[in-house]
Amino acid sequence: MSSAVTTRFAPSPTGYIHVGNLRTALMNYLIARKAGGTFILRLDDxxxxxxxxxxxxxxxxxxxxxxxxxxxxxxxxLRYDRYRAAADELRGAGRFYECFETPAELDLKRKKQLNMGRPPVYDRASYGLSDDQKAAARAEGKEGYWRFLLHQNRIEWEDGIIGPISIDAASVSDPVLIRADGQVLYTFASSVDDVEMGVTHIVRGADHVTNTATQIQIMEALGGTPPRFAHHSLLSGPGGEKLSKRLGALSLRDLRAQGVEPMALLSLMARLGSSKPVELAGSLDELAAGFDVESFGTAPTEFDPENLFPLTRQYVQGLPFAEVQARIAALGVPADLAEDFWAVAKGNITVLADLEGWWALFRDGAEPLVDEGDRDFVAQALALLPAQPWTRATWGEWTAAVKAATGRKGRDLFRPLRRALTGRDAGPEMAEVMPLLQKRPGL
Known part of the structure; x- marks a missing residue:
């Protein structure tokens, strides 16, 4: 690929973008990034x-x-003038024609065709209407809308993911490109933009394959060269169920609020559905260098948001102190404890927001967890706990004293003491925890 590579992400700003949108955006971004090309954000508004x-x-x-x-x-x-000019060009070439059927009339036609065992393809009844016939339709209160006249041959292209595709244009209705109210539809606006913006590669969902067939003819009618298309599989839920109804809960802002880290999300989406293993990448450059659209398959791709959290955990736990220092300071951790706090807590968090719970434990203490059978033992042990401040050596010295006084050892010694001090069954090494505890526990 050369530096002339141009891709685009063209969302409709009618809602918050979700993981399905991201998959499309990321693939187009990585193709441009890998080639040193141009990535366009184009708002389909x-x-x-x-x-x-x-x-x-x-x-x-x-x-x-x-x-x-x-x-x-x-x-x-901001490009309506370009769409009007393109529409005039297609009218002049005999590829645009005005139609007057109402939605009810079109629905009736479709039903008749289906009842006769025929595909529900528009019959071109409005193609070739005379000026008088158009005037009569307007006199009846009908408003004209515009269709593109497809050449009824086979439309073929080599898809970057699916492989060779061949669609008989006779099996497809002439697409409506401009509605009666003047709104320019996606199929037309996108074709005009892709030609005029020099887009060379387009990756989008497999539900656009038929759109691609018609857009190839529209682009060629406008004198453009169609870009290289690739159609990725659609996302499904972890059990193969349709994801569409859940996408509202999988918006990027919701995932961000749950603590998912950007590189975890990008690493998963850049490999999900491909022949390459999902691995946490260190940067977008690394993702781009290893990206190959042809490595993706055509089967529905299962997406489970839970898979984002092991990657987020891996990312977060690998962060150097300098990158979390400000966040830790914002929790109120004293500067002289901050680096030790991070060293102790990081191995026990999944998202950075988990730090707050650990600092609350160290700052305020925890509600002791004490089994009834351990109550006298814990009370005796706490009486042997030396005065603060505590050091890394405190845990070993204290447990040795408790062992000598009670005879307890191993799990029967250490587990009740951990639970009494932290209110948890597991966590960081207690020798590292002791210097961070700000309050003396009590029963």
Missing amino acids: TDQERSKQEYIDALMQDLDWLGLHWDRLERQS
Whole structure:
């Protein structure tokens, strides 16, 4: 690939973006990044009723959080003059025609075709209408909308994931490109933009394959060269169920609120559904260097959000103190304890927010967990606990004294004492915990 590679991510700002959107954005981003090319963020905001600035702002925040920075920002709502010019060009070439069927009439046609065992393809009844016939339709209160006249041959391309694709255009309805209210539809606006912006590679979901077939003809009719297409499989739930109904709970902002780290999310999405193992990457450059769109399969790809947390844990636990120092200071950890606190706590957290619970334990103490049969033993042990401040040596010295006084040893000695001091059955080495405990425990 050369530096002329141009990709794009073209979301509709009608909601918060989710993991399905991210998969598309990331693949296009990595192709451009690997080639030293251009990544365009293009807002498909021609639906003025549903497109909202709050979703645009949230989208940009999400991409920025992930480090997926775009080279160019485009808005389709600012390009209506280009769509009008392209529509005029297609009309002049005889590839655009005005239609007047109502939704009810089209639905009736589809039902008749299905009842006759035929595919529900538009019959081109409006193609070739005379000016008088169009005037008569308008006199009846009908509003015209515009379809693209497909050449009814086979549309073929080599898909970067699926492989060779061949679609008979005669089996596809001439697509509606401009609605009666003047709204330019995705199929048309996207084709015009991809041609004029020099897009060379497009990765998107497998549900767009038929769109791709029609868009190839639209692009060619506009004098453009279609880009290299690749259609990735759609995400399903961990049991193979459709994910679409759950995507609202899998928005990027929700995952961020749960503490998922950007590199964990990117590492999973860059490999999920491919022949390569999922591994935590150190950077976007590393992900780009190892990215190969042809390594992805066509089967539905199972996505389980729980898989994000082992990767997040691996990422968080590998952070150097300097990268968490400010966060730890914000918890109120004294500066002289901060680095030791991180060294002790990091091996016992999954997300950074877990640090708060550990500091609360060290600062305020915990509600002791004491089995009834251990109550006298723990009381005797606490009476032997030396005065603060405690050091790393305190745990060994104290437990040795308790062992000598009570005769207890091994698990029967150490477990009740850990539970009495921390209120937990497991955690960091107690020798490391003792210097961090700010309050003396009591029963």
